[in-house]
Amino acid sequence: MSFIDFTAIVKEAWNAYDDTREIIRIVDISAKVSTNYVFRITFKDESFIIAKLSYFGKFEHFVEDHSIINALSNNLSAPFENFLARSLMKGNSLYVYRFQNELLDAWVVFYRPIEIRKRLPRRLDEEQITRLGTQVAQFHKACSNIRNTLPNSSKTLKMDIDSLLRTLDTDYGKYEYRMFIDEIKKQTDLFYEHRETLQSDTFEKIPVFIDWNIGNFSITSSFKLFSRWDYDWFRVSSRILDLYFMSRVVSDIGDKTVFSYIINPLMEDRFILFLKAYHAEYPLTKNEVLFLKEAYRFFILNYVVKDGRHFFHEIFANKLLHEAYKIYLPSIEKEFKADKILKALNL
Incomplete structure (x- = not known):
């Protein structure tokens, strides 16, 4: 526009x-x-x-x-x-x-203008990863402590996935998703099935910002969270929705100008190091760890497939949508290994 x-x-x-x-x-x-x-x-x-x-x-x-x-x-x-x-x-x-x-x-x-201190380095060392895990856990705990004092939120994960499915039946959806309708329906079915099995509706709901790329927050010289801005994907939901972006922040590949949303960072030892520090401060449950896969699936279905063309500029939207169908969605069942994380966290 x-x-x-x-x-x-x-x-x-x-x-x-x-x-x-x-x-x-x-x-x-x-x-x-x-x-x-x-x-x-x-x-x-x-x-x-x-x-x-x-x-x-x-x-x-x-x-x-x-x-x-x-x-x-x-x-x-x-x-x-x-x-x-x-x-x-x-x-x-x-x-x-x-x-x-x-x-x-x-x-x-x-x-109001907010003070910005240091940006995260493009690639974190292991000590920095551990400190970040502790800080994010402390922030989530702080959000949890006041969750009952906040205005009500009407958005739910099911509402967004239902909206995607309704779009598939419109003239726009039949054209836009014409080559991938079966794959989208398969992935939404899996999301609904696993969401019910894991009883994710019973998870505590707190404010989550989802998009934690390193351009959205700053830290102190001692690696404590200092300031946060950019609320494009804010919602009230499970804390697990914040963790995929954290896996990208601590990934071995580091921050890149040309970005993708592959699932692999969730399986890196560096992310498990982050989770160990997080878990020591604010323990995760087994079902929450298993829901990591569904949080990733939701992220791709909602923010890339459903909203990608409306949110991202065209050059990014086209790239991410192509990768969603060819790489992101097909990789979920093959690449995510919950046992590796559960073993590391003794769950």
């Missing part, structure tokens, strides 16, 4: 929020991977805020997610009380501006 003047929408959103503070410039600082846009807004006094514009998903879910995140950021205890970027309020409510015309339904939210 390059023909849409997103900067004008952001300016309109700000003026509706507080037109007494004069904007002198708006700069697009988006990562250029997704269809979401991020802007730095500088005012006449040289102070600034961050604006995010999105037209991916549903407006109601966007508002719901940011309302939960804002409550989470206010309720988290030390050392995570300032970990999350906070959104601006107007009066007593989260401020979200909705822009609608015949071409676009888009939403803008404003964030």
Whole structure:
């Protein structure tokens, strides 16, 4: 949608929020991977805020997610009380501006600037992996401690997979997925079957951010989590949904500019080292470990197959969709070996 003047929408959103503070410039600082846009807004006094514009998903879910995140950021205890970027309020409510015309339904939210310390190195050593495992476990525990104080979340994993299956029966779905409908249905059947067997609905539900690539958070010099931003895939669900991206963060291959979503990092010894540190701090159950495979399956089906063309820019979406059908989905049953992890964790 390059023909849409997103900067004008952001300016309109700000003026509706507080037109007494004069904007002198708006700069697009988006990562250029997704269809979401991020802007730095500088005012006449040289102070600034961050604006995010999105037209991916549903407006109601966007508002719901940011309302939960804002409550989470206010309720988290030390050392995570300032970990999350906070959104601006107007009066007593989260401020979200909705822009609608015949071409676009888009939403803008404003964030207070958040301090950024060190970025993770592209490849971690074993001591860093262990420290990260402990830190992520402590953050998950902190989220668990306040889970009952947060607004309700309406999104579920089943809801998203059901939505994908409904899409297959539409004219769009019959065309878009025409060569892979049988494979998608096979994978969704496996997800439903294993989800029921593992009783995943009984797992504790906490806020999870899923996308933990190293450009989304910062750490201190002592390798403690310091700040986190970018909430594109936020939801309230099992903590296991966060762990696939952690396997990618600690992978032997390290962070790469050209990325894929292969399952192999889940099987690396480096990820097991991460899990040992995590498990020592916040123990996992056997069923949760077995659900790692289903969390990965869900990630591919939902964020790559169902939403890939809507979320990723075209060049990334085409690549990831091709790999999903040819590599990611067919590899799940062959490559994931739960016994290796269970043995390492003495489960």
